[in-house]
Amino acid sequence: MLLRFRTANVRSLRDEQELSFVAPPSEAAASARTVETGAGEDIDVYPVLGIFGANASGKSNVLTAMVQMRNAVLNSYAQWASYRGIPREVFALDAKAVEESSFFEVDVLLDGVRWTYGFELGPERVTGEWLHSYPQGRRQVWMDRDVEREDEFRFPGTRIKDRARLARTTRPNALFLSRAATDNHPQLLPLFYWFQRNLWLINPEDDRSQREAYTAQQLSSVRRERIEELLRVADLGITGVRIDPRADAEGRVQLLHEGHQGTAAAFDWEHESFGTRSWFALLGPVLLALDEGAVLLLDELDSSLHPRMAAEVIRLFRDPMVNAGGAQLVFTTHDVAVLQTPAGVRLLDPGQIWLTEKDRTGATELYPLTAAEPGEEEDLPRSYLSGAFGGVPAVTEGQVGRRLLATQEREAAEHV
Structure with a gap:
């Protein structure tokens, strides 16, 4: 401390x-x-x-x-x-x-x-x-x-x-x-x-892709449920996360958005808003800090x-x-x-x-x-x-x- x-x-x-x-x-x-x-x-x-x-x-x-x-x-x-x-x-x-x-x-x-x-x-x-x-x-x-x-x-x-x-x-x-x-x-x-x-530093202008990749990696860990819940509670219209194991690193994660009559639509990562991607990139480091104290x-x-x-x-x-x-x-x-x-x-x-x-x-x-x-x-x-x-x-x-x-x-x- x-x-x-x-x-x-x-x-x-x-x-x-x-x-x-x-x-x-x-x-x-x-x-x-x-x-x-x-x-x-x-x-x-x-x-x-x-x-x-x-x-x-x-x-x-x-x-x-x-x-x-x-x-x-x-x-x-x-x-x-x-x-x-x-x-x-x-x-x-x-x-x-x-x-x-x-x-x-x-x-x-x-x-x-x-x-x-x-x-x-x-x-x-x-x-x-x-x-x-x-x-x-x-x-x-x-x-x-x-x-x-x-x-x-x-x-x-x-x-x-x-x-x-x-x-x-x-x-x-x-x-x-x-x-x-x-x-x-x-x-x-x-x-x-x-x-x-x-003393880990998060700067919104630097290394965002690395933080996105880290959060995506954490979707395969015990933190997945918490990441999905924090995405849903942010009122971004996200209902869940889908991982495509066949895609490359950047296209592997797709966020599921609430669609018409309860359907879910997955957007390509580059089509997600800057705010959504910033929130997603922040979740991995924040949860790691909380878990590690x-x-x-x-x-x-x-x-x-x-x-x-x-x-x-x-x-x-x-x-x-x-x-x-x-x-x-x-x-x-x-x-x-x-x-x-x-x-x-x-x-x-x-x-x-x-x-x-x-x-x-x-x-x-x-x-x-x-x-x-x-x-x-x-x-x-x-x-x-x-x-x-x-x-x-x-x-x-x-x-x-x-x-x-x-x-x-x-x-x-x-x-x-």
């Missing part, structure tokens, strides 16, 4: 930013779940976080930074050997950022124990890496790496076996955790597996989905009966309709709502709605759209049209 994520100098995230699933102690977190930390105390953790903000404010960059951390853990030892330095995407609007490190850190719960793992990536090598555990609430430093020291690696105590050999064989541009995983290190492999099983990242939740269906995705993760495995969802959206139901009931607590804004230097600031201290009865969609919380375009009503008209008038005057 993910508790917190921190990052800096990644795309528009210039200074350190934090995204936290931990509910503020001052908030009555109706959506949060109480979990044990192994320290004799409980904390409330959200299953869903939503990131809102104007276009180009950095919402997607938060998810990208999480994926980049995952990719570094999974690939730095096996794949970065071919790089002369380290593949990074630093803050582009400050020349100094190229020479500065990019920072990544997570707090996670593994088997009821909190762990903090992080690293810093310079242009040529890993400049820092650390791993801390908190059994019984007291910090244990398992590993500390600092390129500025003569002894780059330090291992207080004797907690990590074979540590000297692993440190000696870790390349400057590879992570110690990645190196240890290649040896199936028994103590560190669970943390590596956490990154392997979590994993962290799913969903960019532009509202893309091609009706607001009510977007809200239903949120409810899947909020419902402790449906989401018995403790899966978590981080999504970005522009659609304020997911903030509350048509009846005015809040779908998300203020602590689950995060906003992004860019400052004058083009750097993104990420902050929770709780920082704006909304009232208990406040209409969140209305206040958000009015700019009371920030995170909206600095455009007044009718400004686009007025600017366009003024430009047209100047162009006409120039050609007289």
